[in-house]
Amino acid sequence: MSEPDETQPAFAHPSEKAFARILDYYGIEWQYEPDTFVLRQDSQGHTLEAFSPDFYLPQQDLYIELTTLRPKLIRHKNRKIRRMKELHPEINIKLFKRRNIRDMMIKYGIDEEARKIMDREAQ
Amino acid sequence: MPAITLSRKLGSLGTEIARSLADSLGYRMMWREVINEAASRACAPEVALAVIDDLGLLGLRPSSKAQRAFLESVQQIVEQLAAEGNVVVVGRAGQIILRGYPGVLHVRITAPLALRVERIAARHSISAAAAKARVESSDQSRSTYVRRHYHVDWDDPKSYDLVINTEIIPVPVARDLITLTWEQRMQTPMTSSSLS
Numbered sequence: 001m002s003e004p005d006e007t008q009p010a011f012a013h014p015s016e017k018a019f020a021r022i023l024d025y026y027g028i029e030w031q032y033e034p035d036t037f038v039l040r041q042d043s044q045g046h047t048l049e050a051f052s053p054d055f056y057l058p059q060q061d062l063y064i065e066l067t068t069l070r071p072k073l074i075r076h077k078n079r080k081i082r083r084m085k086e087l088h089p090e091i092n093i094k095l096f097k098r099r100n101i102r103d104m105m106i107k108y109g110i111d112e113e114a115r116k117i118m119d120r121e122a123q
Numbered sequence: 124m125p126a127i128t129l130s131r132k133l134g135s136l137g138t139e140i141a142r143s144l145a146d147s148l149g150y151r152m153m154w155r156e157v158i159n160e161a162a163s164r165a166c167a168p169e170v171a172l173a174v175i176d177d178l179g180l181l182g183l184r185p186s187s188k189a190q191r192a193f194l195e196s197v198q199q200i201v202e203q204l205a206a207e208g209n210v211v212v213v214g215r216a217g218q219i220i221l222r223g224y225p226g227v228l229h230v231r232i233t234a235p236l237a238l239r240v241e242r243i244a245a246r247h248s249i250s251a252a253a254a255k256a257r258v259e260s261s262d263q264s265r266s267t268y269v270r271r272h273y274h275v276d277w278d279d280p281k282s283y284d285l286v287i288n289t290e291i292i293p294v295p296v297a298r299d300l301i302t303l304t305w306e307q308r309m310q311t312p313m314t315s316s317s318l319s
Contacts, residue, residue, distance in 0.1 A: 022180050027155075028172070059159050062168040092168045096181065104180050108260070109253025 009033070015066055016054055018101055018111075023057070025110050031056045035063075037091075039083045051080045053093055063093040124226045125150075126205040127305060128217030130277070133177075133261035134239025134254075136289045136297075137232035138213065143298045145211045148305075154213040157200050164200075165192035177264035178257060194272055214265075218282050219273045228308050230301055231283040234290050284308070 009032040011017045016032070023030045033052045040049035053063035067077050074097065081095055105111040127144065131137020138154075145152035155175070162171035167189035172181055174193075185193070201220045204210045205227055212221075218229040234242075236258065244254035269277040280286050285304050287297045 022176075026175050028175065057168075057172075059155070060162065060168040060171045062172070094169045101180060101182075104178070107253065108178050108180070108257050109247065109249030110180075112249055112253065 013066070015068070015101070018105060019055065019064075019066055019096070021105065021110060022101070023055070028057055029059050031058065037084055037088060039080065039087065049080075051084055061092055063091060064096055065093065066096050124205045124224065125208045125309065126221065126224075126227045127211045127230060127301070128221055128227065129211055129213050129230045129232065130216075130218055130283065131213070131232040132234065132239060132265070133258050134242045135232045135234045136242070136294055139294050140232055140287075140289075140297045140301070141211050141213045143294055144301055147298060147302065148209075148211075150209045150211050151204075152211045152213060153204055157197060157204070157212065157215050161193050161196035161200055164196040165189060167193055174268075177261045179260065179264070190272075216269050216273050216275075219269065219275055222282070226309070228285070228301070228305050229283045230304075231280070231286040232297065233286065233288055235288075238290055 008020070011020070011032070020030060020032070032055060034056045036050050036052040038047050038050050040047075042048055053065045055064040055066075056062070057064065065077055065081065067074050074095075077095060081093055084091065084093060102111070127150070129137060129141045129144075131141070141152055141154070144150070158171050158174050162168050162174075167185060169183055170185045170189050170193040173183035173185050176183060197215050198220050201212055201215060201217050204212055205221050205224060208226075218231075221227045221229070239258050240251060240255045243249070243257055244251050247254070249257075266277040269275055275282060285301060287300060289297060292300070
């Protein structure tokens with residue numbers, strides 16, 4: 001399982017960090033943006049569009065992409081995922097629309113627990 | 124097919140007992156492996172996350188089709204594990220899937236709610252309120268899984284051969300109690316009530 005220490009990746013968004021904490025809580029092994037998939041190339045083979053799903057869960061063989069609730073962003077990511085499934089049908093990928101995860105983490109003390117671990121390791 | 128199924132409540136020390144029992148008997152302990160393998164066979168990896176997520180943090184709602192495929196795979200895997208033998212199967216309603224199978228012992232580990240909350244709060248250094256929310260959510264999730272998919276009351280002691288309350292029984296004693304019961308069971312002539 002990935003440990004919340006200085007070796008943690010630099011997450012692009014706080015929601016990704018929160019998601020990683022949940023995976024840690026459940027003991028689910030994860031990797032952050034381990035792979036990039038080419039979605040579009042020009043005639044010379046140069047990459048025009050690529051996609052790096054946020055997480056890969058090796059035990060479930062599942063890629064996870066997180067998104068906020070902004071419709072434009074959801075449409076954009078849905079399009080990328082559709083394209084990726086066309087090109088790589090063998091890949092399992094799931095789009096997570098995050099709703100109130102932060103509130104739920106506070107309710108169950110997961111945020112507090114993760115912060116204590118981080119504080120302890122920083123000493 | 125010597126196998127032990129172990130059902131436990133969050134904070135009951137059931138996982139610790141299962142681990143100690145498996146070590147002492149030299150058996151495999153199968154827990155998450157059943158979930159991940161079943162989801163993989165059902166071609167529905169997100170169902171594994173939905174099942175593991177007993178606090179509902181991820182908000183996953185797998186389709187009925189995916190859930191049915193997952194449950195069929197769980198049943199096959201648990202039966203296969205029992206057929207291979209020398210295994211402690213934790214959770215996944217093993218006590219129902221293998222009910223009536225010869226050479227299988229069904230164990231339940233429990234403890235009073237207040238004590239389980241206290242243990243979870245201490246183990247994770249979280250508030251009593253957060254620990255209580257976790258325990259109640261976990262109980263609800265596991266109970267619902269068994270009732271919805273197998274139409275059985277998770278708490279019904281008739282589903283188990285041995286029920287242990289860890290309020291006053293520590294892990295090593297619980298392990299030894301199960302071992303004694305298990306040895307007794309193995310000496311009893313097996314009946315083939317459900318297997319041909």
